[in-house]
Amino acid sequence: MRTVVVGGGVIGLATAWRAAREGVSVTVIDPAPGSKASHASAGLLPAINDQLYDQPELLRLCLASRELYPSFVEELEEFAPAGFRRDGVLDAAFDEESLPILDRQLAFQKSIGVRTERLTAEECAKLQPAFAPVVGGLLSPDDGAIDPRVLDAALITAIEALGGSVVRRGATRIEDHTVVLDTGDKVPFDRLVLAAGCWTHQIEGLPAGAIPEIRPVKGQILRLRSDVPLLNVTARAISKGKSLYLAPRLDGELVVGATYEERGYDETVTAEGTGSLLRRAAEVIPEVGALRFAEITAGLRPASPDDLPVMGPTTVPDVYLASGHFRMGVQLAPVTAVAMAAYLTDTVPHAATAPFTPLRFS
Template identity: 45%
Template sequence: MQSSRPTSQSSGHRSGQPSAHPPGQPSERPSGSDVLIIGGGIVGLVTAWRAAQRGLRTAVADPLPGGGAAQVAAGMLAAVTELHYGEQTLLGLNLASVQRYPDFVTELEEASGRGTGYRACGTLAVALDADDRAQLRELHVLQQGSGLTSDWLTGRECRRLEPMLAPGVRGGLRVEGDHQIDPRRLSAALLTACERAGVVFHRAWADRLSVVRGRAAGAVLAGGRQVHADQVVLAGGSRSGGLAGVPAEVLPPVRPVKGQILRLTMPPGRPPFLSRTVRAVVRGSQIYLVPRENGELVVGATTEELGWDTTVTAGGVYGLLRDAHELVPGITELPLTETRAGLRPGSPDNAPLLGPTALPGLHLATGHHRNGVLLAPVTGEVMATVLTTGELPEVARSFTPLRFPTATGHLPTGPATAGPAASVRQEQPV
């Protein structure tokens, strides 16, 4: 891969190098910065925090920073149980991020003064019938062939770990290295850490990328305000593929993938139903239950190719509750406290796009699909390196945006309406 070292046309230092301006202090250029990040979800915030730590004057454009898919995601850090055939390259990036998570959480919680709900509780993946058991066995073989650690358990051993599981559980996999975090608390901690590091927030969406003399130079915000920057990172999640002003050959091939998710709550004084994340294959569909320390139980999630539709549907809720009830029969006693739908940023190969594009000064941090929370630590590290050196680190070189030669003509351009033929498939987390 060819990498380009960005140079600044408007400042006294090279754009790819840390600014001499002290981090955490207001920029001398009120409307300008070294880096403008378009999108304030978890990926945008972690990029902004790491960039500011490197001494770059950093700004984020987002009408509601800390919102987006983080408000819907379950927060499973499941590099092992998320493994799918054909995704061994992505597995390497996922594992690299999981290994960084403990130190990342410690640093972030100290920097923000906020907890993140990180739990090293492990994951149990189970099957309820012979066919699903065979499918789980295949996953176990794939995991072993990929050098991963998971333990096969009998149904009785699964129920010994989690007594509330249905008697019909036929077997399962215990994965001690797959953990969880609360994405809402993670997002809030990143927002506070960014503010303390001096990141400037423009609470508006970017309507158009500014390109000056063949180089990304900032953005025009909603309302017409121009924000200048030496480098721009497009981290807009599912909206990344529709930003005006981005040349067609550089526009990221990112599409919205809908996911519905539920939250239930344990009544006060009641012991939790589960002690760890439980995933299952039910009639060929996958479901997960993620217990929080505060008594919340997250159940998800559907995967629906419906464009920009974010409607919570009766069918989606019913399917999730039906399969969750087969897995943990007592779940129907719990209050249903929230139903939400969000949009994952899907890419053609289900892997993120990280690093420089063919347009000088424009970088991508998008397309994370079901792994945005999982990949937060490594994404922040990779993007900070790109912004300060112009080089894409080895761990991320398979995920360069340049692996897609063009990205035109395949994205929905407006809200989609769910029709009777729309399919709802319970599979991956939001």
């Protein structure tokens, strides 16, 4: 059974790797694997975000992926390091008006069984000495982050080690059970997974409406560097009701994000985006101005028509979709990969993924 996955971001690569582990013959097609949304992503793995309070089905999906992450990483690291750390996520409030946000989060996380500790200002300062004064915080000790760039590289290594292949070309059209490349060459398939993020619906050759439009949502993300990590754990800094995420890497990199911009396919890095992130970071980390500037990146998050993930069979026989993960592609990679591998091997997919098939748009 020949399976072709179009799209070499974290969702496409994770799907291909999991399918290869199940004995499926896999080919990934992408002109530059791991170079788009997941390349820009900070890789936070929090227990919840504000989108989940009134989305019970999405909450179940996120919790299922959270439960799968440790084994997902353990199996992947048979081939290469994955950049995973599970040493806690700190949510810190920097003003009184942000405390109700922590109160709501604490109650919600406890209601769904997520281990959560309320921290005083003094306890936050002890955990993150580089922070400006805070008024309180929450620690989720069983959560953390992953470096998506390391993760994508590990997935490519694992796919190739299992006999799969990665074709570094663009896919332009689907035609008679083949994928037509930008060279004119054709790659035949028995089953096809479309996982090209916000470019997925632009691939030609499928019936109108078979693939929902996946719109791009731009995000600019800043990377700074020091000789040793400035922060001890992954954090979300809440000030004036807005959250800034801060992902420290063990090598001294600090990822700061992110903007949310509805600007179509514009991937331009702007002075406004850079300045905004630097100003907000300086408000919560006084020493941030002394760090070395490493990079500012713009990525395009893939958002479906209802802003929810899309995974499973389409109305076209043998054509599957895995896209639309919006802000949570890295977070939902394990559960998506398990579900897609189940579809590709004619077994029962994870129950939490059932509400997210493309058929809901038909």
